Amino acid sequence: MFRFENMAAFNYLWIIPAIIIVGYFFDRRSKKAMENAIGSRLYPFLSSSVSAQKRRIKTILQVLVVFFFVLALARPQFGQSTQEVKSEGVEIIFAVDVSDSMMAEDVKPNRLTQAKTELNRLVDQMPGNKIGIMAFAGSAALLSPLTNDPSAVKMYIDALDTNSVSTQGTNFQDVLSNAKDAFERGGVSTDDTVKVTRVIVIASDGEDHEQGAIEAAKKLAEDGTRIFTIAYGTEKGGAIPVRDGMGFLKGYKKDRQGQTVITTVKGDALRALAEAGKGSFYTSTVGGDQVRLLIEDIGNLEKTQFDTTMATQYEERFQTILLIGILLAMVELFIGERRKGFRFWKGRFEVPAE
Structure with missing residues (x-):
């Protein structure tokens, strides 16, 4: 030809x-x-x-x-000529906190933007994996089902904002429940002969106001799902900016007493969640090696063969x-x-x- x-x-x-x-x-x-x-x-x-x-x-x-x-x-x-190409990797759900507290600017430009930047780097440096995107705050919503198309995954990551879910707050239990459903609906079917390595990566500032997340993480870990968490923000914290429709700063979020709300990172909650999920906890810092460490940890997990295709050369x-x-x-x-x-x-x- x-x-x-x-x-x-x-x-x-x-x-x-x-x-x-x-x-x-x-x-x-x-x-x-x-x-x-x-x-x-x-x-x-x-x-x-x-x-x-x-x-x-x-x-x-x-x-x-x-x-x-x-x-x-x-x-x-x-x-x-034709060549058999095997696709191997793990199934990953990126669960990203889009609550108002993620807009705090104690890290520049803000916590959510920094999380999106690092997740895009993860997508670029982990080819072959099936990745889904979930946004969460007081509730969780699956934005992108599991796919091995990096362009589609990065498009959904870039689209994340505080309007991605309707309920504010931070509910890790809802995240884990929805991630489990996403794996069962869009992942590789498992049986006695097929074992699939599944990972949940939670990017958040750790302000969980709901109960039951630790128990849910332990149950997922027993079923073979590993949970990794990344904390965004500083212990000193920062105010939550309020902007108008054009993006101009109007002021800062206040409580019922009229005091400016200062949100701080809750690393202990994220660390406990990772330990229950038999994963690792990372603190995101500018110029830090948290992305590299996470890639290494996921790379050490057992790979699953997703599909085999014949490529023409x-x-x-x-x-x-x-x-x-x-x-x-x-x-x-x-x-x-x-x-x-x-x-x-x-x-x-x-x-x-x-």
Whole structure:
């Protein structure tokens, strides 16, 4: 089977007529300029050393060079083979806290943005895994089911904001329950012969106001699901900004007494959740190695084979075409424009042209 991998390369063929047209008008313009400078009677004598045939040959070679370069850029392929490609990894749910407290700016630009940035890095550095995205606050909502399409996952991560769920607060128990359902609905079916490694990564500031999360984490761990938690924010804490529809700062969130609310990270709650889920707890810091450590920990888990596909590979044939183009370019460079054996007058004496 013969095919071109990069058909868009043929758009560059417009360079060929451009070379011909520009060369034609350049010759006419230079001839006219010379005739105006030295006169039309003297011009034929002074320009008689220039070979019009060699100029045409050089133009033809330039056209051929561009043609072969474009042809090589189009990547002609001939011959094919098939190869079995196995997809292996783990099933992961990224559960991201989108409560108002995640908008605190004790880390820049704010806790939620920092979490989204690091999760995008995780997606880029953990290919082959099936990943789902869940937003949670007082309730949890699955935004993206398990998929091995990193572009789709990153799109859902970027779309996370405090409006992703309708209820404020932080409810880890609801997160774990919804994550379990997401694994059962969209994950690999398990039985006595198939074991799937499942991971829940919770990105939050840890302000859980509900009970029962630790017991739910222990039960998931008994079923083989590991829970990792990442804390965002500082112990000093920060105020929660209130912005208008245009994003301009109006003030800061206040309690019923009119005092500015200061939200601090609750690392102990997240650490206890990770320990119950037989995972690890990380504190996110600027320039820290929490992403690397999490990737290593997940990488050490047992991989699951998701599916097997047959990939078709085509044999590249552009190398010879590219070599021909290079050789023609070198030939064009060494061809001069003077007539062979031309003789001109130097004073009273006729001498051969160099």
